[in-house]
Amino acid sequence: MLIFRYSARELFRHPARSLLAVLGVAVACAMLLDMLMLGGGLNASFRSLLTSAGYELRVSPAGTLPFDTGATISDAAGVRASLEADPAIAGVAPVLGSNLLAEGWESPGETSLEDGPEEARGAVRLFVLGVDPEEQGLYRLTAGGAPAPGGVVIGLELAEEGVEIGDTLTLRAPASFADAGRRSGRYVVLGIAEFLYSAAGERTAAIPLSSLAELTDQPDRASLMMVRLTAGEDPDGVADRLRTEYPGLEIASIGQLVETAARRLSYFRQLAAILGTVSLIVTTLLIGTIMAISINDRYGTIAALRAIGISRRSIVSAFLVESLLLCLAASVIGLGLGLLVAGQLERILSDFPGLPSAIRFFVFEPDRLAWAAAGVLLAGVGAALVPAIRAMNAPIAATLHREEP
Amino acid sequence: MSAENGRVLVEARDVRREYRLKGDLIEAVRGISLEVGPGDFLAIVGPSGSGKSTLLHLLGAVDSPTSGAVFLDGSDVTSMSDPQRARFRLEHVGLVFQRFHLLPMLTALENVELPMAEAGLSRRERLERAEALLARVGLADRMRHRPGEISGGQRQRVAVARALANSPALLLADEPTGELDRTTSAGMLELFQSLNEDGTAIVVATHDLQLAEGARQQLKLVDGRIQA
Numbered sequence: 001m002l003i004f005r006y007s008a009r010e011l012f013r014h015p016a017r018s019l020l021a022v023l024g025v026a027v028a029c030a031m032l033l034d035m036l037m038l039g040g041g042l043n044a045s046f047r048s049l050l051t052s053a054g055y056e057l058r059v060s061p062a063g064t065l066p067f068d069t070g071a072t073i074s075d076a077a078g079v080r081a082s083l084e085a086d087p088a089i090a091g092v093a094p095v096l097g098s099n100l101l102a103e104g105w106e107s108p109g110e111t112s113l114e115d116g117p118e119e120a121r122g123a124v125r126l127f128v129l130g131v132d133p134e135e136q137g138l139y140r141l142t143a144g145g146a147p148a149p150g151g152v153v154i155g156l157e158l159a160e161e162g163v164e165i166g167d168t169l170t171l172r173a174p175a176s177f178a179d180a181g182r183r184s185g186r187y188v189v190l191g192i193a194e195f196l197y198s199a200a201g202e203r204t205a206a207i208p209l210s211s212l213a214e215l216t217d218q219p220d221r222a223s224l225m226m227v228r229l230t231a232g233e234d235p236d237g238v239a240d241r242l243r244t245e246y247p248g249l250e251i252a253s254i255g256q257l258v259e260t261a262a263r264r265l266s267y268f269r270q271l272a273a274i275l276g277t278v279s280l281i282v283t284t285l286l287i288g289t290i291m292a293i294s295i296n297d298r299y300g301t302i303a304a305l306r307a308i309g310i311s312r313r314s315i316v317s318a319f320l321v322e323s324l325l326l327c328l329a330a331s332v333i334g335l336g337l338g339l340l341v342a343g344q345l346e347r348i349l350s351d352f353p354g355l356p357s358a359i360r361f362f363v364f365e366p367d368r369l370a371w372a373a374a375g376v377l378l379a380g381v382g383a384a385l386v387p388a389i390r391a392m393n394a395p396i397a398a399t400l401h402r403e404e405p
Numbered sequence: 406m407s408a409e410n411g412r413v414l415v416e417a418r419d420v421r422r423e424y425r426l427k428g429d430l431i432e433a434v435r436g437i438s439l440e441v442g443p444g445d446f447l448a449i450v451g452p453s454g455s456g457k458s459t460l461l462h463l464l465g466a467v468d469s470p471t472s473g474a475v476f477l478d479g480s481d482v483t484s485m486s487d488p489q490r491a492r493f494r495l496e497h498v499g500l501v502f503q504r505f506h507l508l509p510m511l512t513a514l515e516n517v518e519l520p521m522a523e524a525g526l527s528r529r530e531r532l533e534r535a536e537a538l539l540a541r542v543g544l545a546d547r548m549r550h551r552p553g554e555i556s557g558g559q560r561q562r563v564a565v566a567r568a569l570a571n572s573p574a575l576l577l578a579d580e581p582t583g584e585l586d587r588t589t590s591a592g593m594l595e596l597f598q599s600l601n602e603d604g605t606a607i608v609v610a611t612h613d614l615q616l617a618e619g620a621r622q623q624l625k626l627v628d629g630r631i632q633a
Contacts, residue, residue: 002515002522009510304506307467308568309495310523311488397468398424400579401458403504 003314007321010294021290022330025376028286029334031279033372034342034362039272041363046261049358050254053137053196055093055226056235057242058257059083062250072096073249076222083227088238090230093137094222096130096212102203104169104186126158126203128171129195130212137196137226139206144191147206151190155204159192171207173216183215200350200357268361280379283327288383291323295387300403303396312392316385323384324377331373338372339364413476414574414606415441415464420473422459422629433459435629436473441608443574446601448620449610456629457610458579464608465498465577466490478574495524499568499605503580505560507552513539513563514548520570538566542596558589565596569605576600578609582616594619 011018059079061071073079080092101123129138133146139153144165147153152171154163163169172184187207195204213219229238235253242251252260262269295302305315342362349361422434433456441447441464449457462468463475466482474483478497482490494500507516517535526534539548542562544555552560561581568576578597582590594616601607601621611617625632 002511002518005515006508006511006519013510300504301506301508304500304502305508305519306491307462307465307494307502308500308520309491309493309498309571310519311491314523395468397459397462400462400467400502 003310003318004321007318008325010322011325014294017290017293018326021286021326022333024286025283025327025330025380026334026337028279028282029331029372029376030338030341032276032283032375033335033338033368034345035272035276035279036368036372037338037342037362037364039269039276040365040368041361042265042268042359043258043262044363044365045358045360046265047254047258049196049356050257053226054228055091055137056229056233057227057239057251057253059092059225059227059242059246059249059251060223062248072218072221072223073225074221076220076225078220079246079249080222080225083225083242086242088230088233088241089227091135091228093132093135093226093228094209095136095138095224095226096209096216096218096221097223098128098130098212098216098218099174100126100128100215101172101174102126102169102205103172104167123172124203125174126171126205127198128152128212129204129206130209131206132209135228136206137228139193139195139204141191141193144189146191147208147211148190149208149211150185150187151207152187153191153193153206154189155193155195155198155202157198157201157203158205161203163189165189165192169205171205171215183217185211185215187211196358197356199354200352202357276375280375283376283379284383286383287323287326287380288386290326291319291384292387294322295319295391299391299394299399302391303394303399303403306392306396307400316388316392319384319388319391320381323380327377327380330380331376334376335369335372412443413440414443414445414478415439415608416476417460417464418474418476420460420463420470420475422456422463422468423471433629434463434470437626437629437631438473439624439631441575441606443604443606444601446597446607446621447609448617448623449608449626450612450614450617450623451626451632453612455626457626459629460626461577461579461608461610465500465575466494467500495520496571497573497575499565499570499573499576501561501564501568501576501578501581503583505552505557505564505584507560507563507567509552512549512551513544513555513566516552516563517566517570520567524571534570535566538569539563541569542566556589558585558592561585561589561593562596565593565600569600574606576605576607578607578611580611580613581609582611582613587615590615 061073076094080094083089083092103123152169167189169187170184171187198204229235236255239251239253239256302315346362350357417437417439419436419438420434421436423430423432449460451457463470466477469483474481482493514535517538518531521531539545542565544559544562547555547559582593590613597607598619617623
């Protein structure tokens with residue numbers, strides 16, 4: 001242990017050098033942690049978001065998963081009834097989604113040529129979900145009650161803009177729904193809810209499915225169906241079976257959706273892998289350089305220690321402990337820094353357009369911390385090994401000759 | 406040089422040491438044979454480059470001869486592996502260098518403890534022995550000081566105490582007074598003489614006439630050979 005005490009104190013011999021090395025490695029460690037959190041974070045977050053709704057399968061028109069309001073399932077009631085008749089299925093939640101225009105409160109107003117000139121008076125775009133209030137997994141009520149005919153549940157965004165329970169909103173199909181003949185309806189706000197899949201800043205609301213179908217002239221249609229399985233059923237197996245039974249529909253389990261998303265998001269993983277590798281290389285180079293300088297300074301002492309009988313193993317161990325202590329200190333700082341930076345980046349990326357705001361890019365998991373620290377420690381020890389072994393292989397007598405005047 | 410009571414502690418048999426320096430073959434030691442007994446105090450003298458340090462390293466199993474053999478306490482150290490020779494040096498040979506080579510971040514006590522820790526002594530044994538050794542070399546009041554906090558002469562005394570840590574039969578010193586003033590050198594000679602009287606065989610390579618004259622025997626080297 002005496003030789004390790006020497007290692008620890010040696011770091012304080014050149015405090016500025018040690019501090020710079022620690023800070024450099026800490027930055028690399030922070031980057032490594034962030035890349036590890038980013039690499040698996042999106043997938044984990046996506047899976048968590050999908051499973052939070054409590055429905056294991058998603059059914060949509062072919063080629064539209066995860067969600068596309070442009071295409072719909074026709075004969076939605078028939079498909080729903082057919083699915084509900086399947087013994088493996090416990091419940092089906094049909095969803096119809098559409099962009100509408102809303103007015104009726106002191107809204108900021110947003111104009112668009114495609115919406116027609118009357119929208120300039122103060123209507124705003126609102127993403128409206130048509131749902132079956134008895135069977136849905138898209139929102140969690142935070143106040144009030146579920147949507148009902150003539151009633152709407154609004155998202156937190158609208159609530160923050162001042163819309164309250166009891167207010168009345170006018171919802172109107174935009175000009176793009178020419179067939180709807182610019183239908184409109186007045187809806188009383190019955191409740192406020194947190195919509196699970198809303199993008200940041202997106203105004204969202206829910207009304208009964210039949211109301212939205214009428215408003216947008218899309219009778220008996222659904223954009224998506226969320227399927228709840230009976231206990232003990234294998235989601236992947238049921239999804240595979242249903243795909244053969246409903247060839248015109250896209251049916252996927254959450255696991256299969258996550259796999260698809262993972263393929264689409266492989267860009268992030270590659271980026272994370274490259275930057276993570278870069279941070280490990282930086283760690284290796286930093287520690288390698290610092291340890292090489294430090295060991296080169298002590299060639300004479302190393303030769304003298306070996307001459308008096310201190311074994312190569314003891315001396316190499318002392319250098320490795322030195323490197324380990326540097327990396328440990330750097331890891332403690334780096335992991336804290338990494339979490340801080342991840343938090344800042346998350347705040348920036350939470351406004352990423354088109355993605356549900358509940359999606360997290362940087363997901364904290366304890367094993368990511370352990371991997372980042374282990375990566376830095378291993379890289380540091382590996383880097384110290386090279387100059388240490390080089391010093392050990394230097395001939396003792398020749399080194400002493402060189403060092404002594 | 407001599408072997409008192411017939412016992413030989415170190416024996417060099419026709420040792421040669423050659424090495425290449427920038428392509429040139431250097432014959433540092435050219436066929437030297439000698440014996441050192443348990444009570445000897447031998448000073449190896451000679452001009453710079455005469456092979457004093459090389460011979461000292463060969464006698465202490467720090468270096469291997471190109472040819473010939475070195476026996477230390479009856480063991481042929483030239484046939485030992487590198488780890489075996491390291492262990493042998495640890496237990497049987499004490500080494501003192503001109504530049505002390507103490508570990509600057511350890512106290513005098515810890516520096517002396519180091520070879521004992523390597524030899525596997527318990528902390529208690531180490532402390533007791535290290536304190537006794539430092540007291541023996543006159544540094545009882547400097548045990549907790551680091552090398553940077555004591556004088557050159559005191560540092561060399563710490564180095565001597567470290568060399569004696571594992572009770573070696575042989576103490577080798579390469580220019581031990583090279584960095585010391587005349588008064589401090591005289592003190593170092595007294596220390597060596599005292600250690601020698603206590604039974605430690607000492608071989609010093611030195612330019613210091615005062616130190617050489619204080620030794621019991623002298624050996625003069627010129628161009629890697631013993632000069633009669």
